[in-house]
Amino acid sequence: MSALLDTTAAAALRQVATAQAEGRLPSVAAGVVRDGELAWSAGRGRHVRRDSDARPDSDTQYKIGSVTKTMTAALILLARQRGQLALDDRVGRFWPEGPFGEATLRSLLTHSSGITAEPHGSWWERSDGGDLVALAAAHQGAGTTLEPGAQMHYSNLGYGLLGAVVDRVWGVSWWEALQAEILGPLAMSRTTYQWVEPAAEGFAVDALTGEAIPDRLPDTGAMAPAGQLWSTVGDLATWLTALVDPDRSVLDAATLRAMATPQHGDPDDRSGQSWGLGIEIARSRGRKLVGHAGSMPGFCCGAMIDSASGVGAIVLTNGAYGLGAATSELVHLVLDQEPPLPEEWTPTTAPVPTAVRELLGTWHWGHAPTVLRWDGTELTAGPPQGPGREMAFAPVGDGTFRGTSGYLAGELLRPHRRADGAIGHIECATFIWTRTPYDPQAPIPGGTAPQS
Template identity: 45%
Template sequence: MLESTEHALFRRIAREQAACRVPSLVAAVVRDGEIVWSGGRGRVGGETPGTDTQYRLGSITKTLVATAVMRLRDEGRLDLNDPLEKHVPGTPFGSATVAQLLSHTSGLTAESPGLWWERTPGADWDALVSSLDGGTTKHRPGAKFHYSNLGYGVLGELIARHRGKSWLAVVEAEILGPLGMSRTTPHPVGAHAEGFAVHPFADVLLPEPSPDAGAMAPAGQLWSTVNDLGRWTAFLGGATGGVLAPSTLEEMRTMVTVDDTDVWSIGFGLGLMLVRHQGRRLAGHTGSMPGFLAVTLADPAAGTGALALANSTSGVGITQLCLDLITMTDELEPRVPAEWLPSPVDPGLLALTGLWHWGPTPYHLRVQGDGLLLLAPADGAGRGSRFAATGEDTYRGLDGYYAGETLEVGRNAEGVATHLDLATFIFTRTPYDPAAPVPGGVGSWR
């Protein structure tokens, strides 16, 4: 990156470290799947922390657990609408679905019963489940967003039962290994930052504990580095490396529920936190454990992401720092648009393009370079969706109002396309073509 950009980014993390009194802080910017800038401030063992210094990820661990669950779904081992009881019987909240657990809409209590799990050695699954009762459910499943660390402890057990080994072994074999994240571990190994609480009224530190969380470990156990978290940030932005199908990642990044219901800025998909900021829609997660704060966010549309790791229990605006690094990068070094090139199109699809009408409302049907159809109002306002072929003259909606709906092409005896049937709505070449089904033959324009 330009020297001026690097200076601006470094100054931003230096300001955060100094103003918030952070023992140490590391950060990086990711573009097109690669770390393009990184920086560190403060001291770890008397040295400036680097890209291989481990920090605790906290709840970013949940994004890897969610990915392991989605891999099970893609293999047909479970359905997201399955009740938990089908896969992990014996809990008092077995009616909650897998999707609800992933999206924090299961209604489960935020924390596990007993002692503060983040600061005490964790129990195993049998001990955890024996401590649960009917009061563990605080809201009707599906009723609202209620963040639940307990829900991810449960998902870790679901993974273990399907794979016949621990959730951690599954994540290591199926995600960390393929992505080359060799420095992401359940406990610190080699160079790592110690977790601290910073006194609110004096410049002194208190070491924080980092016990094994046991059955609650899927909620926040892992440690990682800038290098490894950079690979994960790239994954969240779309560089899936074969770990997930791109369509599955997109599903995880799709809004399920919002945290702030007035004008949403933070919400959740399937295991991923979603952030809306200055016209951007970013996906990732924050992390918080005693002595540590972490964040990773990626803007798939821009191809830019960022991450930050700090060894302080609180007091750092780490999410805003991450957003600032992304915004600054794209403002100081705006991306050059990809070069447009013509691409071959099936003549049959080409014949479908052009003007169609939903009643009196004009729509345009276009073929995109990726072979998808885009049906959208001619004036740009209203319901529009992309469609992918599922068979001869049948297409499935990918997004927008018609996501999941079926579009069928109607033809006359000569094989000419006469109308489009989209979830029973009829689109015709002229407004209310009387020869088309519903509402054909109702009269003439006058």
């Protein structure tokens, strides 16, 4: 186990204890994941259940609410990874008798479909849910609330629809698919549909008296893919790692990158938050945190991980509100006090392809220099030193290179040779790079500035 230093662990405990006390939370279970393992955990508060004064720990179950959505999204993306669907497919392809058949899977994953935030009927979080037939019947003829694609508009109902798609694609229920394809392979045995001891009881805390009032724990039925699951600090440490490390995930690197790519945001948001494919993305203090918050009657929680370092935090509570930003603050605390070491540099050992070697060095776009380097697998393009635009290009195999990151991602970089066979310039999406600024032998769009 990659345990925290004593000083960091003490600071983490103080932060969690403060969140529990100031948020008036009956109990809190928290943990830090690093290097794919639970590096630290703690419990605060003794009101886990009415009939017990035991403290919670990393194996105590709490209802995780919308963290469930990240697993529903993973099932959709796993099906995409296997070629069973495309993100631009419409719901009607899989559930023709269901509502909102024109909504794309991508729009539902990113909360940009424009459909209503909550399903029609009584408050789904506090009501026993019906089946897919009932969900469809409740929304027949319903229209969108906002123009599809106009902006992010959080929709729990959208994840009920995604659960129906899972049901049709996998040929089994959403819960059966989740067990077989994600929870089983990742050995997340303490993530369950209903609570299994040891588990916390959900409470609403009276704002004036401080009384902890037991809350309802319904089976949400067809809406379960939006927020039904129970889990633990230990299991969610495994899950957070699976969201950023393809070697410890059922999803491949390309899928995880797509999942964490910002798609939509709220135009009125000032926090820097955006939404990827089923996950929240928060940019704070120069870091990119991914994961999700969750709340259901009697519970609130957070699970976030820094995508660069793999350091994450889980905070689970059995109070209906009051957690605030404790989860992301715990991640920042650990990274501030124990910044990760950079990866060890090792020399390139594989032969550098000839098509690569002759491109290396300084090129100019206009007068601006860019240096092409080889990292063993890709060409990287960046300024000679200091800040500036950085990009990467992977060999295609025919002497050209496809952009993999940065401004020219997806674009094709082509070397152009002169009559003597030497590369005279390189071109990508009409941008021309030359060995000397404004090389007169290269086709500079618009020509060069006249000399005075």
